[in-house]
Amino acid sequence: MADLIIFLVLLAMGYGFGRYAEAKHYKSIIQREAEFRDIPVVTSKFPPLTKPLSDVELVTGSVVISVDYFKRFIAGLRNLVGGRVTAYETLLDRARREAILRMQEEARAFGGYIIFNVKLETSSIHKGRKNSIGAVEVLAYGTVLIKQ
Amino acid sequence: MKYSNPEIPEGINTSVQHPLKEFFLLTGGILGLVLIVVVALTLLADRLAVYIPFELEVELATRVINEETADVESPPIENYLNKLADKIAVEQALPPEMQITVHYVDDELVNAFATLGGHLFMFRGLLEKLPHENAVAMVLAHEIAHIKHRHPIRSMGRGIIFGLAMGMVSSTLGNAMTDQVLANTGGLTVLKFNRDQESEADQTALDSLYQLYGHVDGADTLFEVLEQVSGDVSLQMPEFFSTHPLSENRVNNIHDFQTEHSTTTNRATAPLPDEYAAWLISVSEK
Numbered sequence: 001m002a003d004l005i006i007f008l009v010l011l012a013m014g015y016g017f018g019r020y021a022e023a024k025h026y027k028s029i030i031q032r033e034a035e036f037r038d039i040p041v042v043t044s045k046f047p048p049l050t051k052p053l054s055d056v057e058l059v060t061g062s063v064v065i066s067v068d069y070f071k072r073f074i075a076g077l078r079n080l081v082g083g084r085v086t087a088y089e090t091l092l093d094r095a096r097r098e099a100i101l102r103m104q105e106e107a108r109a110f111g112g113y114i115i116f117n118v119k120l121e122t123s124s125i126h127k128g129r130k131n132s133i134g135a136v137e138v139l140a141y142g143t144v145l146i147k148q
Numbered sequence: 149m150k151y152s153n154p155e156i157p158e159g160i161n162t163s164v165q166h167p168l169k170e171f172f173l174l175t176g177g178i179l180g181l182v183l184i185v186v187v188a189l190t191l192l193a194d195r196l197a198v199y200i201p202f203e204l205e206v207e208l209a210t211r212v213i214n215e216e217t218a219d220v221e222s223p224p225i226e227n228y229l230n231k232l233a234d235k236i237a238v239e240q241a242l243p244p245e246m247q248i249t250v251h252y253v254d255d256e257l258v259n260a261f262a263t264l265g266g267h268l269f270m271f272r273g274l275l276e277k278l279p280h281e282n283a284v285a286m287v288l289a290h291e292i293a294h295i296k297h298r299h300p301i302r303s304m305g306r307g308i309i310f311g312l313a314m315g316m317v318s319s320t321l322g323n324a325m326t327d328q329v330l331a332n333t334g335g336l337t338v339l340k341f342n343r344d345q346e347s348e349a350d351q352t353a354l355d356s357l358y359q360l361y362g363h364v365d366g367a368d369t370l371f372e373v374l375e376q377v378s379g380d381v382s383l384q385m386p387e388f389f390s391t392h393p394l395s396e397n398r399v400n401n402i403h404d405f406q407t408e409h410s411t412t413t414n415r416a417t418a419p420l421p422d423e424y425a426a427w428l429i430s431v432s433e434k
Contacts, residue, residue, distance in 0.1 A: 015167070026158075033155070040151040050149060074167065077174040086163035086170060093161045114151055 014069030021068075022090060029097050036104040041115050047145060048114065054145040057110050061102030064125065065095045066135040092136060096120060099140035112144035186313045190306045197305030198298050202245050202266075205301050209265025225427035226252040229270060229288065232281070236289045239356040240296050248292055258377045262291040264300045276428055277373045281418040282357065282366030289353035290370075296352060299345045350398055354405045364409070366417040368402045 047054070067075075071087040078085050099120065107115050121139045229250040237248050250268045258273040268291045278284050294300065341349075357364045375396075 015171075019167070030158075037153055037155070040153050042151055048149060048151060070167070070171070074171055074174060077178050080178055081174070084163060086165055087167060090162045 010069045011073060014071070014073070018068030018070050022094065025094050025098070029094065029101065032101050033097070036101060036108070039104050039107050039113065039115060041100055041104065041118050041142065043118050044116050047116055047143070053148055054113075055148055057107075057112065057144045057146060058141065059103050059106040059110065059112070059115060059144045060139065060141040061099045061104070061106060062137060062139040063095050063098040063102060064135050064137045065091060065098075067091060092122065092138070095122070095136055095138040096140070099138040103140045103142060107144040110144055110146050112146045115142040115144045118142035182313070186310060189309045189313055193305035193309040194302050197302040200301055200305075202243070202298075206245075206247070206265040209263065209267055223252055223427065224423065225275070226250060228421060228424075228427070229268075229284070232285060233268065233288050233292060235360060236285060236292050236356050239359045240289070240292060240352060242292070242296055246295060248295065250288070258374070260287050260291055262294040262300060264304065266295050268292070268295075272428055274373075277377070279369060279420075280366055281420050282361060283369040283373070283417075284420070285357055285360065285418075286353060286367040286370045289356045290349050293349035293352035293356075294341065294345070297345065297348055299341050299349070302345075303341055347398075347401075350401060354402060358405070358409055361418065364402060364405055368399045371399045371402075 047056070067088070071091065074087045075085050078087070100118070103115065103118070119141055121141075123137050123139075125135055125137050229252065230248075233248045233250050237246070242248070246266055248266045248268065250270060252275075253269050253271045255271050256273040257271045258277065259271045260269065260274050262268050268288065270287065274287065275284065278287070354364050354367060357367055
């Protein structure tokens with residue numbers, strides 16, 4: 001019985017803190033995306049030829065976000081029946097957008113005006129007990145063009 | 149060519165569904181399904197466990213029990229109980245491979261139980277409170293009836309299947325805490341007899357007492373003793389009562405049996421051996 005209570009408390013805590021953190025994070029993401037809209041992020045392999053001669057730099061943005069207890073539990077149940085793991089969708093969406101934002105922030109520090117050849121990489125770090133995902137890392141990297 | 153990142157509407161890469169809705173749907177659905185499957189499996193295990201040969205049960209039991217009682221010389225009380233148990237076993241027409249072994253436990257706990265491989269454990273606390281041989285025989289007959297009806301292996305079958313099913317579910321979940329919760333629940337069910345099994349054992353016990361002594365007088369003494377103990381020190385042995393039918397009902401069953409089989413022959417209760425009290429003196433008190 002005590003175990004069950006601990007479990008429910010953990011679940012409630014995971015849900016409460018997780019929801020709060022997610023809402024706060026999304027608010028910040030949407031606000032900063034508007035802020036950095038003037039630095040386009042494109043996946044084209046080659047630099048835009050029409051642009052004036054530029055310096056180039058490598059820019060990276062990386063973020064690690066942990067799964068909360070509630071999300072992990074739901075995802076575990078989802079494993080049994082299959083279907084969209086909605087609990088992890090928001091997690092990865094946040095991580096990708098945050099990584100791009102950090103890359104843009106770095107580009108701005110260089111005085112860059114466009115980032116091209118952008119790539120995203122995702123990995124789960126700290127595989128917990130029985131391979132349950134503990135946290136995800138998303139790395140965004142690209143080449144920034146800086147006006148000479 | 150113009151490069152730009154326009155504002156993209158939210159909710160394309162994520163789902164708008166409220167997480168709590170998903171939580172209740174999933175837990176309700178899956179736990180409900182798991183419950184149904186587990187109940188079905190445990191019932192099946194309960195039925196099928198009877199077909200496990202008794203030899204296998206003995207083998208299972210010796211691994212545990214012989215280790216604990218190997219080099220202890222059996223006290224006279226154990227010999228007496230075993231002789232009585234053999235007589236009852238004959239009356240209950242146990243198959244030849246079902247060998248009953250009674251173990252005496254020098255502990256003040258008022259308890260007695262039957263386990264795998266025909267092993268019975270009788271506690272000093274209970275034996276001290278029994279005034280005549282008929283009451284001792286009632287306890288033995290009840291526990292031997294459990295063995296006869298294969299209750300220990302059936303309970304274990306239920307427990308193991310339950311534990312396995314829970315283990316499979318929780319390993320799929322990959323969650324340490326759920327694992328713990330489920331394992332604990334599984335462990336609880338192992339080696340506990342349900343009320344139907346207790347009633348069945350009572351009935352068989354009464355039949356064998358009737359065959360042995362020609363009457364069942366004195367059988368209810370056991371329940372009087374248990375009732376008294378539960379009133380005195382309820383903390384000492386709650387587990388015996390939680391799974392056993394109410395003592396009052398069991399006494400009523402005995403009285404019904406008495407009226408059905410009323411005989412005019414000698415209905416005196418058989419006395420205990422003279423040395424009985426001396427046998428029961430705890431080793432630590434000697």
